[in-house]
Amino acid sequence: MNKRYVKFLIFASAVTLVVLLSAFSFTSMWKDPPIVPGPGVTEIRMLSEWLPQLAGTKSDTEVYVIKGSGDGGRFLLLGGTHPNEPGATLAAVVMIENVSALMGDLYVIPRANRSAFTHNDAMEGAPQFFSIELPDGSERVFRFGSRRTNPISQWPDPTIFNHPAGTTMGGSEISNLNRAFPGREDGLTTERVAAAIMNLIRQEGIDLVVDLHEASPEYPVNNAIVFHQDAAEVAIMTQMMLEMEGIDIRLEESPINLRGLTHREIGDNSDALAILLEVSNPSQGRLRGATTEELVTTGIDKFYLQASKDGKLFAPYDETGYSLDLRAARHVATISGLLDSWNMMYSDRMIVLSDIPAYQQILDKGLGAFLSPIS
Ligand SMILES: [Zn+2]
Structure with a gap:
């Protein structure tokens, strides 16, 4: 064997190894970290049930249904509309893993x-995963994803939407x-996901929708209940309730012309x-360090x-930071307040959930205490 051939073999083997390792790391991002259905979960359905074109794609997603024993209203909770906002995803997961329904039905996506969980935003240097420690010393791992659908699922985007x-x-x-609603059944992937969620809302007779988000601390719409005009009374009542608990939250009415x-x-x-909740997240902002x-x-x-210190932020901030525990706790407390307000106003369609972790409990024990170990 001549020397050149040996060199080529070594080089080719090294390239193959790098390619295989990269492929392994890349495809590992397509696997969903587990969610452990709590005792209240009665069914796990797939979004493609409401739009069959999504079946078998990376955009088909689980819908956890928590049905109550008594009749009542129907509530849809959305997490992971933006997968780079982990407080939103975690609040949804805490609901799935803990709550039961006494009256009415809860749907959680x-x-x-x-698809946006399967990659990171380019040039942001964000971690691919983060973990939360549980009281038994084990860890739960979650994906830190992107604001946008993975180009593998949808490419190219048009120049103008x-x-x-x-x-x-x-x-x-x-x-x-969160710009693609109400979606188009024959549109691009993200529009199809929006259309499928709209079909679910109409076909299941959903009464109340809450979409969970996080926002940069320097963004003015922060620590806020953003409400469609029809949901104004529920939102205002919820703000009053949260203030009694010492949770400061602002109200923002949804602008009529802000579409999608x-x-x-x-x-x-x-x-x-329809209501959207925002909470302040420093890992998402433009002023952050590593x-x-x-x-x-x-x-x-x-x-x-x-x-x-320079007075540039729209949320309180000190050396204690703004932890994921606090961010998820704020969301869970606001959901709880919204349901209490809903039940006062719509007693013919009550949505009564049990075992929603309390705000102070999450802060005292940490989020890990409300996640189940992976057996
Ligand atoms: Zn968002």
Whole structure:
């Protein structure tokens, strides 16, 4: 064997090894970290049931149904509309793993844009995974994904996104699920996901929809209940309830012309009341330092501390950061307040859930205490 041939063999083997390792790391991102259905979960359905074209694609996603023993209203909770907002996903997972329904039905889609969980936003340096420690010392791992659908599921985006309501947006917004509502059944993948969720809302007779999000601390719509005008009374009552608990939350009415967002399009295109919740997340903002797993879970960042001292933020911030526990606890407490308000106003369609972890409990024990170990 001549020397050149040996060199070539060594080089080819090294390239093959790198390619195999990269492929393994790449495809590992397509696997969903487990969610453990709690005692209240009565069915796990797939979103493609409401739009068969999604079956077998990376955008088909689990719908956890928690049915009550008594008749009542129907509530849809969306997490993971933006998979780079982990407080939203975790709040949805905590509901799935803990609550039961006494009256009415709860539907939870924890990975609404499932394809967007399978990659990261380019140039953001975000971690692919983060983990939460449980009281028994084990860990639960979750994906930190992207704001947008994976280009493997949807490519190329158009130069301009002509929204069906008549407004135009930058082309990439067509892969942002929170701009693609009410969706098109024959549209691009993200629009199909939106259309499937709209079909679920109409066909299941959903009364109330809450879409969970997180926002950069420097973004003005923060720590807020964003409400469609039809949901104004429920939102206002919830704010009053949360203030009694010492949770400061602002109210933002959904602008009529801001199209494609869940709080606008679900409210306009169905009988459901639509609400979107925001909570402050430093790992998502533009002022942050290194985007580590620690920043995602603790929210501690010296640059945000400085920005807070300079009065540039729209959410309280100090050296204790803004932890994932706090962010998810705020969401869970707001959901609880919204349901109490709903039940006061719509006593003919009550939605009564048990075992919703209390705000202070989550802060005291940490999120890990409300997640089940993987057996
Ligand atoms: Zn968001």
